[in-house]
Amino acid sequence: MFSRFERLVDPFSDTDLSVPPKGFLAFCWYYTRPVLPILLGVAVFAAAIAILQVTIFTYLGDLVNWLSSADRDTFLAENWPYLLVMALVILLVLPVxxxxxxxxxxxxxxxxxxxxxxxxVHRYLLRQSMTFYQNDxxxxxxxxxxxTALAVREVVTKIVDIFVYVVVYFASAVVVVGDANPYLAAPLVVWLLAYLAVLRVFIPRLKDISQEQADARSVMTGxxxxxYTNIATxxxxxxxxxxxxxxxxxxxxFLDTVFGQMRLVTILNTTLTLINNLLLFSTGAMAIYLWQIDVVTTGDIAIAIALILRxxxxxxxxxxxxxxxxxNVGTVQDGIGTISREREVRDLPDARPxxxxxxxxxxxxxxxxxxxTRGVIDGLSLDIRPGEKxxxxxxxxxxxxTIVNLLxxxxxxxxxxxLVDGQDIATVRQDDLRANIGVVTQDTSLLHRSIYENxxxxxxRASEADVLEAxxxxxxxxxxxxxEDKDGRRGLSAQVGERGVKLSGGxxxxxxxxxxxxxxxxxxxxxxxTSALDSEVEAAIQDSLFDLMEGKTVIAIAHRLSTIAAMDRLIVLDKGRIIEMGRHEDLLAAxxxxxxxxTHQSGGFLPETAES
Incomplete structure (x- = not known):
């Protein structure tokens, strides 16, 4: 039975990857649509429960009236159909x-x-631009x-659960009490107005401080x-x-925002206790007065007091x-600022493979x-022939x-x-572009998974034999x-740690x-x-790198010039412009x-002056 209900919603269904809306209601609606039928069902059942619970109070009021005047010998014979309905509602209908x-x-x-x-959200963020992650x-x-995921759930479910249940329950209570006597319902209506006024005064303040708290929590966590991320440093x-x-x-x-919130809560609880006590007192006083002038029964009073206490x-x-x-509204609004950002680099609607x-x-x-305003790359033109290195x-x-990042x-x-093979990369799918480019960078980070998975x-689709050969x-x-990792997994199964921290740079x-x-x-x-490799290891894998480059178009960057001196062509850049081009020997002669x-590098390294 449980699994049947658990399968009513498929949380991993394929959905569009458009930018989530930036408005609060639109944002919540965007993520709520897949579960809308379930929410409607919850709302219907919440309303039914509220009506039935109030109905039970009316049964109890009627029971009080009957017991105060009925004949003990004939009570069951005269009222069994009504009592049977009460029993079915309490024991069967309401529980179901x-x-x-x-x-x-x-x-x-x-x-x-x-x-x-x-x-x-994860699917969308995976496709966010690099700058999105570089700036956060x-x-x-x-x-x-x-x-944000939990906050959207809480906002939506609370609105459905609380407001549907409470509105239906309170409306039913006013109808039931008012049916006995309109004056008996008057304290209830006045209390509602006072209660709404309390909410109107305090809730916006709680909302504001919750927003501050969400921001402070994010900063604190960051x-x-x-x-922890830079613990080595x-x-x-x-x-x-x-x-x-x-x-x-x-x-x-963050703690200051918590103290501010708790002060508001203390004042709010005190105010609520005061208006609740006034409601109970005024309802009791009104009930006694109406009973004295014989316009309400003891059963009516029992219904009113029971509903008030409830x-x-x-x-x-x-x-x-x-x-x-x-x-949670504050948390959602805070999350919208991060999640609902446009991608800086987007595929065109008609992007081709x-x-x-x-x-x-x-x-x-x-x-x-x-x-x-200052240029990094200015008017750069460069043709790299197929298979050229x-x-x-x-x-x-x-x-x-920068040239590599643009490619x-x-x-x-x-x-x-x-253009790659005559195709403007701005008009093709990004995934296709990057699938056709292999990259080994200076700052290598690995996934926190096994050697095999990395x-x-x-x-x-590679087999274990393919992985071993690589x-x-x-x-x-x-x-x-x-x-071997801490859980005893060895070899290909060993976990490498976050960003590969369990391994050396080489x-x-x-x-x-x-x-x-x-x-x-x-x-x-x-x-x-090969920047993270020592000379011995670099020499050992140099042949493998040449094998890797065989038949491929290669762009290599190295400060250690000896590692790229044998390339087909060397491109010398200065301030985003090509100033020299040719083979190693020709450039030396120039x-x-x-x-x-x-000439100036020591041990094959260039002096560093700024970030490229």
Missing amino acids: IEVLFELLMHQSLLGPFPMSIRWR FAGRIANKMMQ HVVDA VKLFSHADREEAYARKSMTV LQGMSQWILWEVSGLFE LTVSEGGIRFEKVDFHYGK IGLIGRSGAGKS LRFYDVEGGRI VAYGSP LRKAHALEFVGQL QRQRIAIARVLLKNAPILVLDEA GGLYAQLW
Whole structure:
């Protein structure tokens, strides 16, 4: 039975990947549509439960009246049909409806609903632009996704559950009490107005402080995650005390918002207790007066007092639920700012698949400035023939890595265009483009998974034999066989830790090279691919790199010029422009910048001046 209700919503269904709306209601509606039928069912059952619970109070009032005047000997014979209906409602109808409500709420909604939101948000964020992740904490983004999913669920379910149930319950209560005597219902109506006034005064304040609290919580979490992510740097500089102070500052700000919230809660609870006590007193006084003038029965009084006591208990629940509702509203609004951002790099609606048959690359008058007025790449034109292997050379800041990032379309060019086999990369699908380019970067990070999964990431259909062959070519088998993680998994099954922290820099680089070997893309980018390797290991895998480059179009970046001197052509960049081009020997003979760099570098390294 449980599994049947758990399968009513498929949280992992394929949905569109459009930008989520930025408006609060539109955002909630966008993620609520898949579970709308379940919500309607929950609302119907909540309303039915409210009506039946009030009906039971009327039964009890009638029972009081009967027992006060009925003949004991004939009571059951005269009233058994009515008593049977009461029994069926209490023992069968109400329990069945409550069970259906619980199944829909807990099995069909509370679990699958936020998971559906997480799935859709995750799919969208995976396709966000690189700058999105460069400008934020990864932990903060993940935290926003998790918190926002739960907050949307709470907002929607509280609105359906609380407001449907409460509105129907209160309306039914007023009708029942008013049916006995309109004056008896008057204190209830006055209490409702006072209660709404209390909510009107306090809830906006709670909402504002909840927004501040959500912001403060995100900052606090970001600071803590930043320290944990960079724990090696913290320890290398002996700055645990400094990180404590950094985190304490944000924790103090968060705690101040908590204190402000708790002050409001204390005042609110005190006010609510006062109006609840006034309701009970005024209803009791009115009931006594009306009974004295013989216009209400003892059963009517029993119904009124019972409903008042029930509403008093509900009022506290409603208050906290509404407070929680607006706290979650603040969390959703905070999450919208992160989740509902436009992608800076988007596929065109009619983006075509990319077909790479040869691997020729052409830069046509490309301009790119990272949004600044000062140029990084200015009017760059470059033809790379199919199968040609070129080296990009220049001081840091010359634009080498920017050229690679533009080819990978991590950024869109601001002028000109880039073509692969005659196809403008701005008009093809990004996934297709990157599937045809293998990249080994200087800063290699691995997924927190096994060695096998990290290498097979290059080709998900690869067999274990393929993975082992790639590791052999990357000269990684010797250390992989000796790996063992904390859970006793060895070799290919060993976990590498977050970003591959359990491996040395050289080991991570060799795993990354094995991954690209397995990918076997027609275009290859080597961005300081051997920078983390010592000379002995570099020499050992140099032949494998040449095998990897065979038949491919290659763009290589290296500060160690000896690693790219044998390329077909060397491109020397300065301030985003090509100033020299040719083979190693020709450039040395020309006596230009390349010759200077070759002469001045020590041990094959270039001096660093800025970021490229």
